[in-house]
Amino acid sequence: MPWFRKLLQVSSSSLRKASPLNPRYIFSSNYTSQTGGLEPTKPNEKPRVVVLGSGWAGCRLMKGIDTNIYDVVCVSPRNHMVFTPLLASTCVGTLEFRSVAEPIGRIQPAISTAPGSYFFLANCKGIDVDDHVVHCETVTDGVDTLHPWNFKIAYDKLVIASGAEALTFGIKGVKEHATFLREVSHAQEIRRKLLLNLMLSDVPGISEEEKRRLLHCVVIGGGPTGVEFSGELSDFIMKDVRERYLHVKDYIHVTLIEANEILSSFDDRLRQYATKQLTKSGVRLMRGIVKDVQPQKIILNDGTEVPYGLLVWSTGVGPSSFIHSLQLPKSPGGRIGVDEWLRVPSLQDVFSIGDCCGFLESTGRPVLPALAQVAERQGKYLAALLNRIGKDGGGYANSARDMELGKQFIYKHLGSMATVGRYKALVDLRQSKEGKGLSMTGFVSWFIWRSAYLTRVVSWRNRFYVAVNWATTFVFGRDISRI
Known part of the structure; x- marks a missing residue:
């Protein structure tokens, strides 16, 4: 496929700095002039929902989205969802690692089978809100194996569900x-280190203190x-x-x-x-x-x-560096601010769910805790909302501006x-x-x-x-x- 080979040839040497004063980009980031990607949807095609993240919120959304109405594109640095409540059990061998990892293609089969739905192993690097485009960079095993390349995806609806990262409180070391x-790789590292220490401690000559x-x-x-x-x-x-x-x-x-x-x-x-x-x-x-x-x-x-x-x-967890970089109104604690329908009010066709978002102070609602059940409930609600919008003809970009959205999201613990x-x-x-x-x-x-x-x-x-x-x-x- 010539277009795919051409996409692979984009090298990191062509990176240039986006101007932080350009209002089209909601945060400044390195990106390349694009040579490949997914173009805006045409009238005879289904509208496209782009989901950033493969955690509890994003996966529950993809599971509930109606693929007869939408094409679904997921962008994430991992191709699976982690069932985090059981992750601790894998560190000591109670469970195998694959038992807590669910492939994205099983959660939403259309990503593997439908011609307009995809999964991309990549990170979002920028969002062009005027053109409804996200700029992405692929995830690789390092520049020694394969240089990352950049591409763009046009969206009709964008869902930011990129999660959070562990809080370190700025403590050195x-x-x-x-x-x-938080990840299967973390559990694997803990298990390897634990068993290594057990075996090293049994080696002759190890002092009592070191043991x-x-x-x-x-x-x-x-x-x-x-x-x-x-x-x-x-x-x-x-x-x-x-x-x-x-x-x-x-x-x-x-x-x-x-x-x-x-x-x-x-x-x-x-x-x-x-x-x-x-x-x-x-x-x-x-x-x-x-x-x-x-x-x-x-x-x-x-x-x-x-x-x-x-x-x-x-x-505990807090906003990631990606979320910090977004030049958007933030909720208390630094998450992306959303309204009662989980929309980002300052942007058209952009929603946010999961640990990366919180209610704006203007809504009068408290910021919800970073729990799996919160994220799962938000994903389920937003899937139903987008399905309803799509059925009413508002699935395409800028087509749901004045549409009545119905019931607001309410969380019950x-x-x-x-x-x-x-x-x-x-x-x-x-x-x-x-x-x-x-x-x-x-x-x-x-x-x-x-x-x-x-x-x-x-x-x-x-x-x-x-x-x-x-x-x-x-x-x-x-x-x-x-x-």
Whole structure:
């Protein structure tokens, strides 16, 4: 295909700087003069929805969009959705990595089969709001393998669902030495480092001090992710490490460091239960604020030094550098500001959903928490809204300017769940921290937690994988191969 070969020949040497004063671009960025891409849709073609991101929000939108009305184009640096609630289980071998990764083509089959729908492994670099065009740059394994190239995509409707990134609070050394837990690659890195430390600590000649450091796993952040990972790790240590690494079983331990209270969004009774269970599992709870992160130790604000072999950073999320670069009105906290219909009010045909957006102060609504259930609900709502717009003839660019959009997006919290290891979990079904509702703990909660997440896994294929992985782990234990 000559046009595709021509697209591949675009090199990074032709990059030029876009003028920050040009009002057509909502943020200034490097881009090339385009030689290929998707041109604006013609009257005899379906309108095109471009989705930036493949997280909970973007994938739920793509799953619900009517492909008889729209062509769907997804632009994302990963070709799958991660089922994040079960990601911690993959770090210790309770689940396989592919069990929590859902290919985009399975979520929306039209991307693989329809002639006008595509998935592009790329990042958005700029948005031309006058011409309804997004400028993209491909994701590669580095310039030593393949130079990234640039292309453009014309859109009729644009949905920004690019998610958020881990908060580091500007603390020195976090990005260099800590591991986050948001992607499958992060879980793989944690598993490899954990098993490497286990094997190194068993080598003759290692000092007692170095052995304790290598086997000290430190988790920063006492939210649901940090607590669940600590619980999974303590289970791994109690049931597998102490059985298969007898020489080092008394050296390995987990420390969870939180500035305030763990699981602050949960009921006080549930927090106390979680603290008791984690302590019983051997997790050390420390209160403190990290001041500096060094290659083999962290320093707290009171001067305490905590050596570590594995450091997992789980302190919440905030707007990414991409979102920061957008010259758009922002909600409190720096997210993209949206109205009650999840539109970006200052732009025509542009919507935003998921962790990257929040209600503008002018709406009088609070910014919703960065939760999977919020993103999923927003994706479902916006899919229905766009389908309705398309059926009423407003799918093409600039054709829905004065259209009545109907019901506004309203979020109702369904509750929170977290596992703390040892077949124990917490279930909090209150709609708010101050509200009243059912809350429970123990084995029944753990069963509810597993059942709920098993039903929320996107495909039957992955539900089967998860169920088989759980059964295999229960019978034979976790796999400790370092692959």
